[in-house]
Amino acid sequence: MNFFEHQHQARRQTRTLIILFVLAVIAIVIAVNVAMTMIWSLSQGGYSSHPDFYPKGFFATNTLVTLALIGVGTLIETFNLRDGGEAVAKMAGGRLVSPASQDLQERRLLNVVEEMAIAAGIACPRVYVLDKEDAINAFAAGHNQNEAVVAVTRGTLNRLTRDELQGVVAHEFSHILNGDMRLNIHLISVLFGIQMIAGFGQHLMHFGARVRTARDSNDKGLSAQVILLAIGFALFVIGYIGIIFGRLIKSAVSRQREFLADASAVQFTRNADGIGGALRKIGGLSRTMESGSRIRHPNAEQLSHLFLGAPRPVLFGGWFSTHPPMKERLRRIYGRHVEPLDAPEMASGYAGNTETLPDIPYVAAGLAASDASLSSVAFGNDAERQEPLPQELASAVREPQAACCVVYALLLGSDDERRAQFALLQADMPQRLSFIVFLADAIARLPQSARLPLLDLAMPALKQLKGDERAKLLTTVDRLIAADNRIVLAEFVLQTVLTRRLGMHAGRATPIRYNRLGVIRDDCVALASLLAHVAASAMNEMPAQAFMRGAAHDPELGLSAADLVDVRALGFERVKTALDHANELAPLVKPALIKLLLAIAGGREPMPVALADLLRAICAAIDAPIPPAVAATYTAYHW
Structure with missing residues (x-):
């Protein structure tokens, strides 16, 4: 499934x-x-x-x-x-972890959440810690993946290894990706x-x-x-x-979703000992505590179905238990009976403090690279360009105002285009202009495939902005894009992602209005045409050739070469309307649209960055994780 x-x-x-x-x-x-x-x-x-x-x-x-x-x-x-x-994290007594935190345990947690978000192709969730809870537990909450949070207890940080913490975070990402949170x-x-x-x-x-x-x-x-x-x-x-x-x-609802999340955690990390080790330690901790996953906050019962493990012992068990029995969960993970593990608190949260912390993660799909050194970070598809993210960018994406400057730096064009953009920035924020140029130069040294993931990493900091600050950011983005009286693909992609994740309606649920692709045929044609023109440019072929690959993939729409829309007719408003309608498709219809677009992209892994960026923006606009073929462009190499 x-x-x-x-x-x-x-x-x-x-x-x-x-x-x-x-x-x-x-x-x-x-x-x-x-x-x-x-x-x-x-x-x-x-x-x-x-x-x-x-x-x-x-x-x-x-x-x-x-x-x-x-x-x-x-x-x-x-x-x-x-x-x-x-709101849910605060109900549970959570404290927001600053993206710029230098606490070793919190830094490790942020790294794991960031790498999982990049591999999944979604905005990096905000992270909370339940400081007063010594047991091992965690939850994910939110209306949709654009405003999700991940929360863990202090005991989770103190008692788990990095692999086990990664398994717990992967479990919670399953709830984010599988629609459980709403x-x-x-x-x-x-x-x-x-x-x-x-x-x-x-x-x-x-x-x-x-x-x-x-x-x-x-x-x-x-x-x-x-x-x-x-x-x-x-x-x-x-x-x-x-x-x-x-x-x-x-x-009844919660128990089945927990089995699914456990299985997904193993699939995401390719490591049964991640989530399995965490659950075994919950079992081991229960030998010395009333429950190894117990939450003492007064709202624990009200939020019981959100947590990784049962937050309170259930007197009657069975039908009233929000979580399956621990033995059954472990049997499904390992395929056999396994014993609980002791869960002592570790020095600084690490086993012997031997794990190396990266400055910032940039992980490949699958996440758990065997024998991986985490001291540097690989960017892009070119093996010769594998290098750590520059420290100035690593620091900037973690502070709200500096993250805004990263966004503006991503939008700076060529020398001719910069004149009008510089005039705008000089008038609005003269004190930041030199910093923005400095960041733009640092970004220019990165491969193209690092640009959108950089924006993903900046999301927790950007979401700390107040409503008026977010509005100002989006307005400035629009003005920077319009400064040269045209919008290029990279600008469209960035604007689409920012609007979906930070706009006025970013945290709201989207109603389902369409149960067939054919109902929004014109919108599908617009998106397919846009991708066909980008594919033609990236792969040196005719747009009609790319367009007809999609037409052959989905005969139900009845597309023909005559339906291909000229690139000059694909204005921003038309494409935006098409994305809004596509986001109102039923969940089981969206895969047909994504498969149609992937067929136009040609199925190459990794695909050209321009194609991957556009598909990533489309997936962000319709609340879908990026397909593996797209993820391969950004995560082709482990560190």
């Missing part, structure tokens, strides 16, 4: 969750009305079937109040989680809405207990107290029964 099938499955599970949520709400409404009927009958001294026995609007009021409590609770939690991964946030909001019923009942019981002290000699007051206590108790019981069934749903 590939990425898009996982996305489709996650969306189906979301729809199933919505159906089950609606059924649970209906059951709760019925239960509340039954309970209110019984309480009203008791308060009136007996039951009567006469229509006037109940106050006017009795059942409607019960229903509306119940729906309001659930709906308002769900909306409140959805609003609280509007920032996606950042489903998990839906679960948090839904369960909070149901929990509002129990919370409201609890408040009524507390209020009822205070009524007696105010009217202890008044029979009516005592009667009111009994009624309030009865209503509160009924709502409390009904609410918690709803929560129990909600947790059953949550646990």
Whole structure:
């Protein structure tokens, strides 16, 4: 099953969750009305079937109040989680790790997350650490891959080797790539809405207990107290029964996704002892702690389905457990029974402190190179050009304002083009101009295949910018591109990636509107034509030849040479509209578009950088990881 099938499955599970949520709400409404009927009958001294026995609007009021409590609770939690991964990380007590951190443990964690992001072809997630948690655990959260975060406990940093940490991060990247994160946030909001019923009942019981002290000699007051206590108790019981069934749903969904993430971690790292060793240490740590993955934060139960391991022991296990049994997870990873491992805290977080830290990672697909020296970093496809990323760039991509300068440096054109760009920068930021030129010269010494990954590495720092600072960055990017009255491919690619990851709608979910490529045929033609012209230039062939490779690959669209759009007609707005529509395709339809574009690219590995950059930008625009053929362009050599 590939990425898009996982996305489709996650969306189906979301729809199933919505159906089950609606059924649970209906059951709760019925239960509340039954309970209110019984309480009203008791308060009136007996039951009567006469229509006037109940106050006017009795059942409607019960229903509306119940729906309001659930709906308002769900909306409140959805609003609280509007920032996606950042909000969830803060709920768990996480601290944002600065991209410029010099702490050895945090530096190693950042390296691992960065290399995983580059290999996956997605924006580097922000990283959080749960400083007060000594157990081994981690989670990924967010609405989509453009605003995901990865969080680990302090125990994970202290107790795991680099390979094991890499396995844990790979496990969390599986949740990012397979569409689990959005489903998990839906679960948090839904369960909070149901929990509002129990919370409201609890408040009524507390209020009822205070009524007696105010009217202890008044029979009516005592009667009111009994009624309030009865209503509160009924709502409390009904609410918690709803929560129990909600947790059953949550646990059933979560257990299967954990098996998938474990398998994906082995596939990503090509090393079963990575995630396997981490899980074995959780088992070993459980011999000295209540649970090797225990989270002590008060919100741990609410977020239980997000974590690598169960954050709290489950009394009844089985159906209520959000994670499969550790023995079963290890058996599936290794194919046999394995024993737990001890998990002592290591000196400085390293086994004997023998691991070498790179200045910045630039890892090949597969991530775990055997016998790899991490003291330098390979760039590009030319073996003679394998060298570390210059220190000035390594430092700049980790600080927000300096990362903005990296973006501007990436946009500086030839000497003739720079005149207008220099005038713009001199007017807007004269104090930064010399630094931008300095960075541009450093970037010019890198191979072309390093440019977009450099932008990926800068994303955590750029995402620290405030809303107005992001808007200013994007506006300046637009003005720099427009300074010479034309837009070239490299500028289009960079603008597309930045807009998707930092724009106003970057963290929002995209609705599904199209279930077939044929519905957006004109948009497919525009994207295919753009790629055909780039392929023709890169591979010294006619655009029609490249275009017809795609046409032959997908006969359903019925493309012919006559459909090829002239390059002069492919303006930025037309291509942007095509990408927006493509992003609204159903998950299982997007692979057809990507395969069509890969056919036009010719299937070479590694492919020309211009083609790879364009495909990388298209994948970023439609929330898809880059295909292996594209990744090979950036990760052709291990260090």
